[in-house]
Amino acid sequence: MTGPKLANYLKTHRKKSGLSQREVAAVLGFKDGGLISRHERSRHVPPLRHALAYEALFCVPVSILFGGLHETVQADVEAALEELKRHLQSKSGKGPLASLTALKLEWLTVRRRGDEGLNE
Amino acid sequence: MKPGRGPLRVVAFDLRAKRFGFVALERVESAARLLDWGIRGFRNLRASAVRPRIAQLLDMYQPSIVVLSGRSSHRTGGRTLRSGVEEECAKRRIHVRLVDHRVVKEHFGKDGCKNKHDIATAISRRFPDLAWKLPARRRLWQTEACQMTIFDAAALALAWHCARDHG
Numbered sequence: 001m002t003g004p005k006l007a008n009y010l011k012t013h014r015k016k017s018g019l020s021q022r023e024v025a026a027v028l029g030f031k032d033g034g035l036i037s038r039h040e041r042s043r044h045v046p047p048l049r050h051a052l053a054y055e056a057l058f059c060v061p062v063s064i065l066f067g068g069l070h071e072t073v074q075a076d077v078e079a080a081l082e083e084l085k086r087h088l089q090s091k092s093g094k095g096p097l098a099s100l101t102a103l104k105l106e107w108l109t110v111r112r113r114g115d116e117g118l119n120e
Numbered sequence: 121m122k123p124g125r126g127p128l129r130v131v132a133f134d135l136r137a138k139r140f141g142f143v144a145l146e147r148v149e150s151a152a153r154l155l156d157w158g159i160r161g162f163r164n165l166r167a168s169a170v171r172p173r174i175a176q177l178l179d180m181y182q183p184s185i186v187v188l189s190g191r192s193s194h195r196t197g198g199r200t201l202r203s204g205v206e207e208e209c210a211k212r213r214i215h216v217r218l219v220d221h222r223v224v225k226e227h228f229g230k231d232g233c234k235n236k237h238d239i240a241t242a243i244s245r246r247f248p249d250l251a252w253k254l255p256a257r258r259r260l261w262q263t264e265a266c267q268m269t270i271f272d273a274a275a276l277a278l279a280w281h282c283a284r285d286h287g
Contacts, residue, residue, distance in 0.1 A: 001184045001215070002126040006146075012155045016249050041180060 005067035007042040013065065014040070028053045031041040045069070083106065129155070131177060132187040134269045135201040138162065140170065141269030144181045145277050151280060154247045155181065157270050165191035171204045186282075189272075201253035207212045207276055219276045219283070227279040240271035243278065250274070 009076040014024055014036075021033030021040075028050065030036065039054075042053050055062045063070040087107050091093070127146045134141040139162065144155040160177075162169040178186070186209050188202055209216045228239045237257050244251040255265030 002128045003182060003184050004126050006129075006181070009155070012153075015156060018252070042200070 006064045007068040008039070009060075010036075010054060010065060017058065022109040024057065027057060028031055053080055084108075121148060121233055128185070129183040129186045129278070130182055130184040130187060130277050132271040132273040132280070133174070133182050133205060134145060134189060135170075135205070138174075139202070139266065139269060141267075141271075141273040142177060143232055143274045143277055144177070144183065145281075147271070147281065152278070154249055154274075157223050157250065157253075157274070159266060159269055166282075168204070170201050170210055174205050176210050178208060178214065179185050179206065185280070186216050187276045188216060188218055190220040190223075217280055219280050223283055224275050224279040227282050228275065236268065239275050240268060243274045244279070247274070 006114070019027075021036040023035050025031070025033045028036075033090055035044070039046050039050070045115065050061050054060075058065065085105065088108075090107055091101050127148045129144065129146050131142060133145045139159055140158075141159050143157045145152050145155075145157050160173045161172065188205060188207065195207075200224050206216050224239070228242055229243055233239045240254055244254045250270065253267045253270055255267055258264060
């Protein structure tokens with residue numbers, strides 16, 4: 001009965017802080033609270049600068065503030081990396097290119113191990 | 121990355137004659153955290169007046185479960201409102217659970233809560249973000265503070281969580 005994470009948790013953290021949308025807008029240098037509302041309702045994905053500003057304001061990492069979006073992006077990257085790994089494994093080369101391919105495959109394995117270690 | 125279990129999101133509504141209170145909770149493993157809370161007013165008792173406001177919240181929080189009070193009276197139009205909420209939930213394939221006020225009383229009675237104010241105080245201790253919304257203890261001649269509807273919605277959600285955990 002569980003579901004995916006919300007696209008963002010901006011409203012949760014804002015309400016926890018007791019700040020109004022207008023106050024957050026003033027702190028982040030926006031004209032009014034309209035943009036904050038659009039970000040909270042996921043009508044508009046904030047650019048990196050604004051996302052980092054939210055992180056600095058609420059002292060919560062961007063990956064947690066935008067939990068659902070982070071999960072989606074992560075799943076997309078993992079799928080693309082699997083595809084890349086399959087492509088590299090299918091390559092048969094000799095010389096410096098072969099060793100470069102081996103290096104990439106090794107990095108992919110080490111990366112996966114590190115990722116699992118972080119999630120345990 | 122190992123795929124983790126997603127959170128269980130619950131939205132509880134306390135429907136009144138001219139307003140409703142709501143809380144949105146998210147539960148990961150055993151810890152419930154408060155996502156949002158508030159009061160929405162409406163002018164008349166027709167379900168059509170309430171439905172857009174309910175729909176907005178359901179679309180925003182996409183809950184797995186909606187908790188409503190099992191008690192509703194014809195006099196205040198509670199059943200009309202409840203059927204409106206139930207129809208909005210059915211459209212989105214969201215499960216609706218009704219919690220009887222006796223279940224709420226039993227759940228909070230274990231902590232020594234004897235009345236609604238005690239229950240609201242216990243909730244504000246559990247969720248300190250709500251503490252500033254806690255109204256002063258009501259005197260006999262006073263009407264109930266409108267923010268009490270938020271605490272009633274939170275009580276429904278917590279009682280449902282507890283009943284679910286203990287079968």
